[in-house]
Amino acid sequence: xxxxxxxxxxxxxxxxxxxxxxxQPLLFLHGAGGVMADDPFLAALATKYHVFAPLLPGYGDSExxxxxxxxxxxxxxxxxxxxxxxxxxxxxxxxxxxxxxxxEMAALDNHRFSRLALIxxxxxxxxxxxxxxxxxxxxxxxxxxxxxxxxxGAALFTAGANFxxxxxxxxxxxxxxxxxxxxxxxxxxxxxxxxxxxxxxVRAKTLLIWxxxxxxxxxxxxxxxxxxxxxxxxxxxxQAGHMVIWEKTAETMAALSRLA
Amino acid sequence: xxxxxxxxMPWPYLPDDFREKNRSVWVDIxxxxxxxxxxxxxxxxxxxxxxxxxxxxxxxxxxxEHHQCGYGLMPSPNLIAASLARRTKDVALVVLGNSIALYNxxxxxxEEFAMLDCMSGGRLVAGFPxxxxxxxxxxxxxxxxxxxxxxxxxxxxxxxxxxxxxxxxWNGRYTKLGHVNLWPRPVQKPHPPIHIPGGGSVExxxxxxxxxxxxxxxxxxxxxxxxxxxxxYWRRVAERNAPDDSPHRAGFAQTIxxxxxxxxxxxxxxxxxxxxxxxxxxxxxxxxDAPGYRTIKTIQTGALSQxxxxxxxxxxxxxxxxxxxxxxxxxxxTVRQRMEDLIKSLRVGNVFCLFHVGDMPKEKCMYxxxxxxxxxxxxxxxxxxxxxxDGRFWCHPIPQVAPGSLPRDAMVAAE
Numbered sequence: 001x002x003x004x005x006x007x008x009x010x011x012x013x014x015x016x017x018x019x020x021x022x023x024q025p026l027l028f029l030h031g032a033g034g035v036m037a038d039d040p041f042l043a044a045l046a047t048k049y050h051v052f053a054p055l056l057p058g059y060g061d062s063e064x065x066x067x068x069x070x071x072x073x074x075x076x077x078x079x080x081x082x083x084x085x086x087x088x089x090x091x092x093x094x095x096x097x098x099x100x101x102x103x104e105m106a107a108l109d110n111h112r113f114s115r116l117a118l119i120x121x122x123x124x125x126x127x128x129x130x131x132x133x134x135x136x137x138x139x140x141x142x143x144x145x146x147x148x149x150x151x152x153g154a155a156l157f158t159a160g161a162n163f164x165x166x167x168x169x170x171x172x173x174x175x176x177x178x179x180x181x182x183x184x185x186x187x188x189x190x191x192x193x194x195x196x197x198x199x200x201x202v203r204a205k206t207l208l209i210w211x212x213x214x215x216x217x218x219x220x221x222x223x224x225x226x227x228x229x230x231x232x233x234x235x236x237x238x239q240a241g242h243m244v245i246w247e248k249t250a251e252t253m254a255a256l257s258r259l260a
Numbered sequence: 261x262x263x264x265x266x267x268x269m270p271w272p273y274l275p276d277d278f279r280e281k282n283r284s285v286w287v288d289i290x291x292x293x294x295x296x297x298x299x300x301x302x303x304x305x306x307x308x309x310x311x312x313x314x315x316x317x318x319x320x321x322x323x324x325e326h327h328q329c330g331y332g333l334m335p336s337p338n339l340i341a342a343s344l345a346r347r348t349k350d351v352a353l354v355v356l357g358n359s360i361a362l363y364n365x366x367x368x369x370x371e372e373f374a375m376l377d378c379m380s381g382g383r384l385v386a387g388f389p390x391x392x393x394x395x396x397x398x399x400x401x402x403x404x405x406x407x408x409x410x411x412x413x414x415x416x417x418x419x420x421x422x423x424x425x426x427x428x429x430w431n432g433r434y435t436k437l438g439h440v441n442l443w444p445r446p447v448q449k450p451h452p453p454i455h456i457p458g459g460g461s462v463e464x465x466x467x468x469x470x471x472x473x474x475x476x477x478x479x480x481x482x483x484x485x486x487x488x489x490x491x492x493y494w495r496r497v498a499e500r501n502a503p504d505d506s507p508h509r510a511g512f513a514q515t516i517x518x519x520x521x522x523x524x525x526x527x528x529x530x531x532x533x534x535x536x537x538x539x540x541x542x543x544x545x546x547x548x549d550a551p552g553y554r555t556i557k558t559i560q561t562g563a564l565s566q567x568x569x570x571x572x573x574x575x576x577x578x579x580x581x582x583x584x585x586x587x588x589x590x591x592x593x594t595v596r597q598r599m600e601d602l603i604k605s606l607r608v609g610n611v612f613c614l615f616h617v618g619d620m621p622k623e624k625c626m627y628x629x630x631x632x633x634x635x636x637x638x639x640x641x642x643x644x645x646x647x648x649x650d651g652r653f654w655c656h657p658i659p660q661v662a663p664g665s666l667p668r669d670a671m672v673a674a675e
Contacts, residue, residue, distance in 0.1 A: 066405075066409075069406060135404070135551060136287075136398060136544070136546040136547055136550070137546050138545050138546045141546070173549075173559060174556060177551045177553075177556060177559055178556060180552060181404060181405040181551045181552020181553075182405065182552070183551075184403050184404050184405055184551060184552050185403055185405055188401075188403050188404060188550070188552075189397070189398070189401040189403075190401075
């Protein structure tokens with residue numbers, strides 16, 4: 001099932017959004033690494049849902065939005081987008097940074113969303129389990145942090161290119177400056193913007209999905225989320241890292257079906 | 261020409277195997293390598309050297325701000341400048357500078373610089389760097405993509421605090437203050453001259469041009485590699501129709517080592533230079549540029565960080581360092597030729613001279629500094645005669661009082 005890249009007007013910049021598939025509407029918010037047209041998880045979502053996957057401004061080919069500076073700006077921006085798309089009560093799903101934003105949206109607009117899927121979400125902080133600083137990594141350091149199977153993960157991460165290829169590196173540097181520059185507004189230097197004190201407001205049925213070998217946001221965070229999101233269910237997927245959506249796509253899809 | 265004797269204040273006790281055993285001299289340097297007892301002597305030696313330089317005829321003595329950094333012992337340059345204000349006279353105190361995006365409220369910087377300007381009798385040359393990514397983002401936690409906006413607001417607030425005589429409210433995005441009413445206030449009017457250290461951001465060029473601030477490139481890569489960047493700056497000066505192209509609109513930092521002969525310079529200084537380039541510049545590349553810290557425009561112009569050189573500093577020999585202009589070293593005549601080449605090719609009216617290099621002992625540093633002051637500097641003074649009177653980018657001291665002027669017989673009189 002293929003997805004199509006479209007442009008939607010919002011009160012801020014025009015948003016680039018992947019849309020495809022049919023079924024229940026599902027709004028998917030990508031992580032700090034972004035999402036591309038050939039993303040295997042996006043393709044899987046489109047086999048079962050009518051999926052909407054917007055790019056955060058600055059991601060992919062989308063325009064930057066310097067006026068979005070903090071979590072409230074970004075959460076409201078995505079709520080504006082849901083309005084523009086006419087989505088009344090989509091399944092709200094997010095991975096990593098996207099999970100953090102989705103949880104914030106569900107806390108803010110707490111009568112709107114009835115189903116929330118948080119896949120290895122950022123947003124909480126445990127002093128005993130500090131989350132590694134993704135903003136000071138050199139490229140080859142990402143795969144060991146993001147994947148259970150590091151070698152296969154590295155191939156996915158670079159789309160087959162070599163880390164030493166200067167052209168790839170230059171492109172990576174510019175993409176990173178745009179994307180992680182934007183992500184840094186809510187993740188740098190510590191990915192906690194006070195969400196835990198607002199999560200009591202979330203009314204949606206919530207599913208947490210975690211890879212059991214997540215080396216970026218350790219699975220112990222799943223328990224921490226359960227403590228602040230009473231009634232949330234936690235699905236732990238074996239032999240998967242932070243990029244559980246790529247490494248165990250089918251298992252992630254199966255877990256998601258618990259919400260429907 | 262203005263020559264400033266500048267000290268980075270490197271930690272001189274990094275071990276021989278520092279590169280092998282540590283990933284970075286900055287941000288996450290092993291704090292166990294720091295010895296406070298040794299630091300007592302190191303600080304006092306470095307302050308002595310700055311004071312010594314002030315007796316040699318340099319126009320300024322300079323310091324700067326770095327955090328968690330093995331080559332800079334000055335998280336607070338204002339402490340250094342305050343101590344120098346008391347122990348020197350007639351020489352400019354060049355603080356390059358305070359990273360104004362780091363201070364909340366930024367009026368703290370306006371206050372401390374005003375204090376320094378009063379204490380020194382108008383000898384302050386103020387620097388406002390955006391700050392390196394290592395300092396600003398990784399050590400001080402500023403959000404990279406917001407750093408420039410915060411910096412710009414801090415700048416506007418400081419200038420207004422310095423120049424507005426009446427109390428005012430400040431409703432900024434990053435700082436909100438109900439009563440800004442600076443006390444004390446700077447001697448120099450409307451405010452001390454401002455230099456902006458930059459690393460090739462186009463936005464910083466424009467900022468300097470638009471405000472009549474001096475742009476300084478504090479590079480360790482030397483003037484030959486620095487030429488492309490400074491050419492870019494001068495092109496921008498022309499493009500933005502600046503009223504003049506005074507060389508004092510620009511400054512450059514250069515490592516300089518002088519001895520009686522070229523061979524003597526290599527014999528005396530090469531190991532200290534090697535210490536600096538091998539150990540002090542050993543910065544983990546992941547800390548060089550936080551994503552979002554530089555604008556896309558700047559990255560696309562090819563301004564990549566000097567802290568992540570393509571093949572690493574360690575492989576560079578003395579010959580390459582001197583011939584490539586990373587350092588200017590040799591006999592007074594060799595150094596004069598290279599300095600003249602630097603000053604003319606970069607068109608810089610300000611030179612920040614780095615004489616203390618790495619783990620250089622004070623005797624060698626004094627020798628090199630004195631030879632430069634006596635045998636090189638006088639021959640470079642007359643460059644740019646058309647702009648000799650351009651006072652916009654330098655301090656304007658008032659008559660100085662002598663420190664230590666308490667009456668000696670006061671106790672007797674009181675009795």
